[in-house]
Amino acid sequence: MTKTDIKVSIIGGHRLAGATLHERTLTVSLIGGADIDLTDVDIPDGAELRITKLSLIGGVSLRVRPDVRVAVHGIRLGGVRDEGPSEPGGPTVRVDAWGLVGGVNVRRG
Structure with a gap:
Protein backbone atom coordinates (compact mmCIF):
# COMPACT_ATOMS: atom_id res chain seq x y z
CA MET A 1 0.00 0.00 0.00
CA THR A 2 1.30 3.44 -0.95
CA LYS A 3 1.44 6.08 1.79
CA THR A 4 0.60 9.68 0.99
CA ASP A 5 1.81 12.64 3.05
CA ILE A 6 -0.63 15.59 3.11
CA LYS A 7 0.42 19.12 4.14
CA VAL A 8 -2.20 21.91 4.21
CA SER A 9 -1.92 25.63 5.08
CA ILE A 10 -3.83 28.79 4.21
CA ILE A 11 -0.93 31.23 4.20
CA GLY A 12 2.64 30.05 4.29
CA GLY A 13 4.57 27.40 2.49
CA HIS A 14 5.94 24.03 3.44
CA ARG A 15 9.51 22.93 4.02
CA LEU A 16 9.89 19.19 3.48
CA ALA A 17 12.94 16.99 3.88
CA GLY A 18 13.47 13.53 2.44
CA ALA A 19 13.45 11.61 5.70
CA THR A 20 9.87 12.73 6.38
CA LEU A 21 8.43 11.90 2.94
CA HIS A 22 6.76 8.80 1.59
CA GLU A 23 6.19 7.77 -2.05
CA ARG A 24 3.52 10.43 -2.57
CA THR A 25 3.21 13.91 -1.10
CA LEU A 26 0.37 16.42 -1.50
CA THR A 27 1.01 20.01 -0.40
CA VAL A 28 -1.85 22.53 -0.53
CA SER A 29 -1.89 26.27 0.28
CA LEU A 30 -3.64 29.41 -0.92
CA ILE A 31 -0.47 31.48 -0.74
CA GLY A 32 2.89 29.82 -0.22
CA GLY A 33 5.34 27.58 -1.96
CA ALA A 34 6.99 24.28 -1.21
CA ASP A 35 10.70 23.94 -0.43
CA ILE A 36 11.58 20.25 -0.81
CA ASP A 37 15.02 18.68 -0.22
CA LEU A 38 15.39 15.12 -1.49
CA THR A 39 19.19 14.94 -1.57
CA ASP A 40 19.29 12.41 1.29
CA VAL A 41 16.62 10.13 -0.20
CA ASP A 42 17.77 6.93 -1.89
CA ILE A 43 15.30 6.47 -4.75
CA PRO A 44 15.88 3.11 -6.47
CA ASP A 45 16.40 2.99 -10.24
CA GLY A 46 13.06 2.80 -12.01
CA ALA A 47 11.15 4.06 -8.95
CA GLU A 48 9.07 7.24 -8.94
CA LEU A 49 8.49 9.63 -6.06
CA ARG A 50 5.44 11.84 -6.69
CA ILE A 51 4.83 15.37 -5.36
CA THR A 52 1.61 17.30 -6.03
CA LYS A 53 1.55 21.05 -5.27
CA LEU A 54 -1.75 22.98 -5.31
CA SER A 55 -1.76 26.73 -4.65
CA LEU A 56 -2.99 30.04 -6.00
CA ILE A 57 0.37 31.73 -5.50
CA GLY A 58 3.57 29.82 -4.78
CA GLY A 59 6.00 27.64 -6.64
CA VAL A 60 8.17 24.65 -5.91
CA SER A 61 11.86 24.73 -5.03
CA LEU A 62 13.17 21.17 -5.33
CA ARG A 63 16.66 19.91 -4.49
CA VAL A 64 17.69 16.44 -5.75
CA ARG A 65 20.84 14.42 -6.39
CA PRO A 66 22.48 14.94 -9.81
CA ASP A 67 21.35 11.53 -11.16
CA PRO A 88 14.09 7.76 -19.02
CA GLY A 89 15.43 5.26 -16.53
CA GLY A 90 17.05 5.76 -13.17
CA PRO A 91 15.18 7.32 -10.26
CA THR A 92 12.42 9.83 -11.04
CA VAL A 93 10.66 12.57 -9.09
CA ARG A 94 7.36 13.59 -10.67
CA VAL A 95 6.11 17.07 -9.73
CA ASP A 96 2.49 17.95 -10.52
CA ALA A 97 2.31 21.73 -9.91
CA TRP A 98 -1.11 23.37 -10.20
CA GLY A 99 -1.64 27.07 -9.54
CA LEU A 100 -1.90 30.56 -10.92
CA VAL A 101 1.55 31.96 -10.16
CA GLY A 102 4.73 30.09 -9.34
CA GLY A 103 7.28 28.08 -11.23
CA VAL A 104 9.30 24.98 -10.49
CA ASN A 105 13.01 25.41 -9.75
CA VAL A 106 15.17 22.27 -9.56
CA ARG A 107 18.60 22.46 -7.92
CA ARG A 108 21.06 19.59 -7.94
CA GLY A 109 23.76 18.67 -5.51
Missing part, protein backbone atom coordinates in the same frame (compact mmCIF):
# COMPACT_ATOMS: atom_id res chain seq x y z
CA VAL A 68 17.63 11.99 -10.45
CA ARG A 69 15.32 12.74 -13.37
CA VAL A 70 12.58 15.31 -12.64
CA ALA A 71 9.36 15.27 -14.67
CA VAL A 72 7.14 18.35 -14.22
CA HIS A 73 3.44 18.37 -15.11
CA GLY A 74 0.48 20.62 -14.34
CA ILE A 75 -0.62 24.13 -15.19
CA ARG A 76 0.89 27.28 -13.68
CA LEU A 77 2.19 30.70 -14.71
CA GLY A 78 5.90 30.39 -14.27
CA GLY A 79 8.39 28.20 -15.94
CA VAL A 80 10.45 25.17 -15.11
CA ARG A 81 14.16 25.52 -14.50
CA ASP A 82 16.05 22.23 -14.54
CA GLU A 83 19.45 21.41 -16.02
CA GLY A 84 19.37 17.73 -15.06
CA PRO A 85 18.99 14.43 -16.89
CA SER A 86 15.93 14.03 -19.08
CA GLU A 87 16.41 10.46 -20.35
Whole structure:
Protein backbone atom coordinates (compact mmCIF):
# COMPACT_ATOMS: atom_id res chain seq x y z
CA MET A 1 0.00 0.00 0.00
CA THR A 2 1.30 3.44 -0.95
CA LYS A 3 1.44 6.08 1.79
CA THR A 4 0.60 9.68 0.99
CA ASP A 5 1.81 12.64 3.05
CA ILE A 6 -0.63 15.59 3.11
CA LYS A 7 0.42 19.12 4.14
CA VAL A 8 -2.20 21.91 4.21
CA SER A 9 -1.92 25.63 5.08
CA ILE A 10 -3.83 28.79 4.21
CA ILE A 11 -0.93 31.23 4.20
CA GLY A 12 2.64 30.05 4.29
CA GLY A 13 4.57 27.40 2.49
CA HIS A 14 5.94 24.03 3.44
CA ARG A 15 9.51 22.93 4.02
CA LEU A 16 9.89 19.19 3.48
CA ALA A 17 12.94 16.99 3.88
CA GLY A 18 13.47 13.53 2.44
CA ALA A 19 13.45 11.61 5.70
CA THR A 20 9.87 12.73 6.38
CA LEU A 21 8.43 11.90 2.94
CA HIS A 22 6.76 8.80 1.59
CA GLU A 23 6.19 7.77 -2.05
CA ARG A 24 3.52 10.43 -2.57
CA THR A 25 3.21 13.91 -1.10
CA LEU A 26 0.37 16.42 -1.50
CA THR A 27 1.01 20.01 -0.40
CA VAL A 28 -1.85 22.53 -0.53
CA SER A 29 -1.89 26.27 0.28
CA LEU A 30 -3.64 29.41 -0.92
CA ILE A 31 -0.47 31.48 -0.74
CA GLY A 32 2.89 29.82 -0.22
CA GLY A 33 5.34 27.58 -1.96
CA ALA A 34 6.99 24.28 -1.21
CA ASP A 35 10.70 23.94 -0.43
CA ILE A 36 11.58 20.25 -0.81
CA ASP A 37 15.02 18.68 -0.22
CA LEU A 38 15.39 15.12 -1.49
CA THR A 39 19.19 14.94 -1.57
CA ASP A 40 19.29 12.41 1.29
CA VAL A 41 16.62 10.13 -0.20
CA ASP A 42 17.77 6.93 -1.89
CA ILE A 43 15.30 6.47 -4.75
CA PRO A 44 15.88 3.11 -6.47
CA ASP A 45 16.40 2.99 -10.24
CA GLY A 46 13.06 2.80 -12.01
CA ALA A 47 11.15 4.06 -8.95
CA GLU A 48 9.07 7.24 -8.94
CA LEU A 49 8.49 9.63 -6.06
CA ARG A 50 5.44 11.84 -6.69
CA ILE A 51 4.83 15.37 -5.36
CA THR A 52 1.61 17.30 -6.03
CA LYS A 53 1.55 21.05 -5.27
CA LEU A 54 -1.75 22.98 -5.31
CA SER A 55 -1.76 26.73 -4.65
CA LEU A 56 -2.99 30.04 -6.00
CA ILE A 57 0.37 31.73 -5.50
CA GLY A 58 3.57 29.82 -4.78
CA GLY A 59 6.00 27.64 -6.64
CA VAL A 60 8.17 24.65 -5.91
CA SER A 61 11.86 24.73 -5.03
CA LEU A 62 13.17 21.17 -5.33
CA ARG A 63 16.66 19.91 -4.49
CA VAL A 64 17.69 16.44 -5.75
CA ARG A 65 20.84 14.42 -6.39
CA PRO A 66 22.48 14.94 -9.81
CA ASP A 67 21.35 11.53 -11.16
CA VAL A 68 17.63 11.99 -10.45
CA ARG A 69 15.32 12.74 -13.37
CA VAL A 70 12.58 15.31 -12.64
CA ALA A 71 9.36 15.27 -14.67
CA VAL A 72 7.14 18.35 -14.22
CA HIS A 73 3.44 18.37 -15.11
CA GLY A 74 0.48 20.62 -14.34
CA ILE A 75 -0.62 24.13 -15.19
CA ARG A 76 0.89 27.28 -13.68
CA LEU A 77 2.19 30.70 -14.71
CA GLY A 78 5.90 30.39 -14.27
CA GLY A 79 8.39 28.20 -15.94
CA VAL A 80 10.45 25.17 -15.11
CA ARG A 81 14.16 25.52 -14.50
CA ASP A 82 16.05 22.23 -14.54
CA GLU A 83 19.45 21.41 -16.02
CA GLY A 84 19.37 17.73 -15.06
CA PRO A 85 18.99 14.43 -16.89
CA SER A 86 15.93 14.03 -19.08
CA GLU A 87 16.41 10.46 -20.35
CA PRO A 88 14.09 7.76 -19.02
CA GLY A 89 15.43 5.26 -16.53
CA GLY A 90 17.05 5.76 -13.17
CA PRO A 91 15.18 7.32 -10.26
CA THR A 92 12.42 9.83 -11.04
CA VAL A 93 10.66 12.57 -9.09
CA ARG A 94 7.36 13.59 -10.67
CA VAL A 95 6.11 17.07 -9.73
CA ASP A 96 2.49 17.95 -10.52
CA ALA A 97 2.31 21.73 -9.91
CA TRP A 98 -1.11 23.37 -10.20
CA GLY A 99 -1.64 27.07 -9.54
CA LEU A 100 -1.90 30.56 -10.92
CA VAL A 101 1.55 31.96 -10.16
CA GLY A 102 4.73 30.09 -9.34
CA GLY A 103 7.28 28.08 -11.23
CA VAL A 104 9.30 24.98 -10.49
CA ASN A 105 13.01 25.41 -9.75
CA VAL A 106 15.17 22.27 -9.56
CA ARG A 107 18.60 22.46 -7.92
CA ARG A 108 21.06 19.59 -7.94
CA GLY A 109 23.76 18.67 -5.51
